[in-house]
Amino acid sequence: MKLNFKYLISILLFLSIATSVEGSTQAIILAQADNEVIAKKQKDKYANIVATDKTLSRLQHRENFTANIDKVDSKYIVRVDSFKSGETLATTYLTLKEYFPNAFVMENIEKNDKVVTDKIVTKEVIVESEDRLSWIAIFSLAIVGILSLFVSSLQIRKIDNRYTKMQEKQHTLELFLTQMGENIYSLTKEVIEDGEDGDSSEVKLKLNSVKNKLFDETRMMIYFLRLKSKKIKIIQEKFNLNTMLSNILGTLSSNFSNSKTELIFDIDHDVPKIISSDLLHLSEILIELLQNAMQNTIEGQVKLDIKLSGKDKLSFRISDTGVGISGEDLEHLFIPTYTDDGEYKGVGLYVSSELANMMGGELVVEKSNSQGTTISCIVPFVDPNSEEKRKYRLPDITYVKKSVLLCENNKDAAKAIKKMLGYFKYDVDIVASQKLISKVVDISKYDMIMGDIVNLDPIDTGIIQVIRKEKPLKVVNISSAFSTESFHPHDYIDEWLKKPLSQERLCDLIIVLFDETGKQSVNAKAKNRVENTKIIHPKDMKRLSNIKTENFKIFNGTKVLVVEDSFIDQKLFQNILERGGIKVVLANNGEEALEKLYQKDQNIDLVLMDISMPVMDGYEAIKRIREDDKFINLPIVAATSMTLDSDIEKMFRVGANAYIGKPLNISYLYAALNHFLGVENSTDEENSNRKEKVIQDIQGLDxxxxxxxxxxxxxxxxxxxxxxxxxxxxxxxxxxxxxxxxxxxxxxxxxxxxxxxxxxxxxxxxxxxxxxxxxxxxxxxxxxxxxxxxxxxxxxxxxxxxxxxxxxx
Structure with missing residues (x-):
């Protein structure tokens, strides 16, 4: 009796070899072909899929799995292997299954072991009843095959489990996106309804909160669309880490005003001041992680630890003392979801996770329990000034080795500030504010006292004033960035700071406090410019009502240089200004801004300057501009998310003429342009009487x-x-x-x-x-x-x- 076992034996032998190798990896069998040409076409098809599929492209870049062709008897097998994790294998398999319906997963294929095909039977096996050896061989192969198939079935079961989990995650994401539009609509409705209820402070706070949510969700939708269209590019450029932190803090202070949560920045001394990475996307990631931590922590603290992770990576570790995240929610933390009351959660974290992966980094949940949650963002970076021993330098040796009394109730906040002051060899003693009793603590032995000074016991503040008459004791009031409490000037307080602090803000503080001549604060020429220029402070900015893009036509023919690294904000400025007939010149950073200003026949009338930018930030760019007499009368309006008084004062100190905040308010932008471009002020009545643009309905688009x-x-x-x-x-x-x-x-x-x-x-x-x-x-x-x-x-x-x-x- 003749039996054709040729193909069966080939496959069984292949399985036996595949499942017998130790220290092996998993693989996906995509297809088989009768000749090498067809197999190569299947491999090319796989390569095209990976190149066009964002998820597969990212995973391959991270784990470097590859496609190979093996010859098994007369067949050519196309396989993908070298997966580092089961989840990557599952994700890749699920995606490729739609293009290769017959694909399946095989366990334990050794990448470096070649299948020995010369021992495989290549002709028909003739089985006679008398030939016991043949039967034994076939029986043995059958046993191997059964065992191999059993092992394979176990792996398929594992993949099925992963497949189910992946489907659940995908379903959650799909449901979220489906409801995203409805959520935006409901937020819009809430704004309209609350706006009709009155002008109480409570309603205004709620309106501001809802509008911020609406703005954030719209921005996240733009990021989502850019991820889908593969338009997001990771660009490594050098930037000041401290300026980025100030920008982030400005955003958080606007979104969490009056929060009782303590926010702390704890930065290791060996973390560079200037780093090379993707500023725009790193900022987005950290803002989302910190916002998520703040939302989960009603009272308590949120701490950002920044330290080196090896030589070429930075770790941004966000820990909170909130209620923690349940196991089920933790599993879907980076997948957008809706809560029972219809509020969205997680779209920012989803975008952040995607951005971190694109940057070559990752988001890692270290822990989450009833004591809080800790998430780390680890991203690669380059230190462009690695040869510098000192990252922050004071102008003279007389500025160092001071003694400081720090009045701070939060232990972690106190330790972080002490560490930063220690960089400049300052000796710091810490005392809780409520325990500061002047009769016990000798304040007179210190060069500086820092803390919530205005809320100290009147006896203590009285003694501070007496000491200041006898010696130059420096007094710095520190309050929370989330506090909306306004303070009146006090003759015994030298400077006001908002915490959390950064190393550079402390460096600037020391220079301002101990620079008796004022020479170090700012370039002399710029100082003269600031003292004699046309300045408009935020509190003096008149916000006109009924301002629309049509109102900007009164500035028709002027030319504005917009210095901004965010593509969204660039588009916003362009759409507003160009509709008014204003010529817009774009620069992505301060260095580009200087190049644009010096171009022939540029004749810029006004500069809108962001502060937190790569390559050259706004502070440095403004200083460079003010050093040239050619630009002594050029109006510079700082347009930034930074909201701290110390940051705004620094903008004016280096030579800015005005400040407007972000998110961009069209009325404040109009007021700034109107103030500096010499156009007569338009009244609210004139604005309301302007001819409105006739708007026609468009079928198919509301x-x-x-x-x-x-x-x-x-x-x-x-x-x-x-x-x-x-x-x-x-x-x-x-x-x-x-x-x-x-x-x-x-x-x-x-x-x-x-x-x-x-x-x-x-x-x-x-x-x-x-x-x-x-x-x-x-x-x-x-x-x-x-x-x-x-x-x-x-x-x-x-x-x-x-x-x-x-x-x-």
Whole structure:
């Protein structure tokens, strides 16, 4: 009797070899082919998929798994191996399964061991009843095969479990995105309803909180769209770590005003002042992590520890004393979700996780229990000034080795400040504010006293005033950055600071306190410029009502240099100013700004200067500009998220003329331009009587609702539309290919993406189309999906035309 065991034996031998090697790795078998040409085509197909799929591309870059071709008997096997983790294997397998339906997972394929094919039977095996050896051989192979298949089945079961978990995560993300538009709408409605309730301080605080949420969610939607369209680029440029921290603190102080939570920055001495990394995206990550910690900590503390992690990585460790995160929530921490009361959670953390991975770093949850949560962001960096022994230098030896009495109730905050002062060889004694009794503590032996001075016992403040008459005791009041309490000037207080502090802010403080001549504070020429220039302080900034982009036409023909590293803020400034006929010149950092200013026939009328930027920050750029007599009368308006008085005063000290905060307020921007460009002030009545632009309804796009969803900012709405077109403008062709290739799971995810986004931008007709498509999945009518492709195509073409019509208005 003749039996053809050729292919069976080949596979069994391959399995036996694959499962017998020690110290091996897992692999995905993508396909088999009869010849090498077809196998190479399958391998090329895999390479194209990895190149175009964002998730696979990121994973391959991180773990460096590879595709190989093995010859097994007369067959060519295409496999992917060298996975470092089971989750990466599962994610890769799930994605590739849609392109290679017959793909399966095999355990224990050694990367360096070649399959020995010359021992494999290559011709028919003739089995006679008398040939016992042949039967034994076949039986042995069968046993090996059964064992191999058993091992394989266990691995498949593991993959199935991972597959289920991955599906759950994906489903959670899909549901979130579907509801994103509804959440934006509900926030908009809340703003409108609360705005009608009155002008009480409580209502104003709530309105400000809701508007900040709305603005943040719109920004996150733009980031989401840029991730989808693969437009985010990681750029390594040098920047000042302290300036970044001040910018982050400004954002947090606006979002958490009156918070009782103690925020602490604890920075190791060996952390460089200037680092080379991606400033824009690192800032976004840290803001989201710190905001998440603040939200989970009603009272207590949030601490940011910054230290080296090896020679080429920085660790940003955020720990809080909040309620902790449950196991289930912890597992989905970086997957956006909705709470029972309809509030969104996690979109910022999801974006942060993606950004950290793109930067070559990672977010790691170290712990979470009833005592709080600790999350670390570890990112690579370069120290461009590694040869410098001292990162922060005082101008003279007389500035160092001072004695300080620090009045601070929070032990961790006190230790962090003491560490920073220790960098300058300051001796620091710590005492709790409520325990400071002048009769016990000899204040007169110190060079400086720091703390919440205005709230000390009157006896203590009285003794401080007496001591100051006898010796030059420096007094620095420190309060929380979240405090909205205003303080009146006191003749016994030299400087006012908001905590948490950074190393550079302390360095600046020391220079200001002990520089009796004032020569070190600022360049003499710039100092003269500041004293004689046209300055407008934030408290003097008159905010006009009814200001719209049309009002900026009174500045038509002027030229403004916008120095800004954030692509979103660049677009906002451009959309507002260019609609008024203002010529906008863009610079991504201070160095580029100087280059633009010195270009022939540039003739800049005004500069809008961000402060926290890579390469050269706003402080240095303003100082450089003021050193040239050519620009002595050039108005410079600082436009930044920084809100601390010490930061704003530093802006004026180096030569800025005015300050406006972020998120950008169009009324304050108008007031600043109006103040410096010499146009007569327009009254509220004149503004309200201006001829309004005639707005026509556009079929297929409810842009009025879309603008409301973007916190009432037409400029921000335009940017969302631009990013939507780039990410999904060709999605009709994409979904057609998916349906033709039976990749219905990907088509389903695309429909869910479109549901959330079309709802947010006010494209309700397109929303109805994708909603109908999605429901076919829910009703198990997948076979009907192809019938919707033409409808989707027509709807998208109509929507693209509507968006284009709106842009031209």
């Amino acid at each position: 842009f009025k609702q879309g603008i409301k969803n973007a916190n009432g900012s037409e400029e921000l709405y335009l940017e969302v539309l631009n990013e939507f077109v780039l990410a999904y403008g060709d999605s009709n062709n994409t979904i057609r290919r998916m349906v033709e290739e039976n990749r219905y799971q990907q088509a389903k995810r695309l429909c869910l993406d479109m549901k959330g986004l079309t709802s947010a931008i006010g494209a309700y007709e397109m929303f109805d189309i994708v909603d109908s498509m999605y429901k076919q999945y829910l009703y198990n009518n997948v076979h009907l999906i192809p019938k919707f492709v033409e409808t989707y195509d027509d709807g998208l073409v109509k929507l693209m035309k509507a968006i284009e019509d709106y842009r031209k208005m």
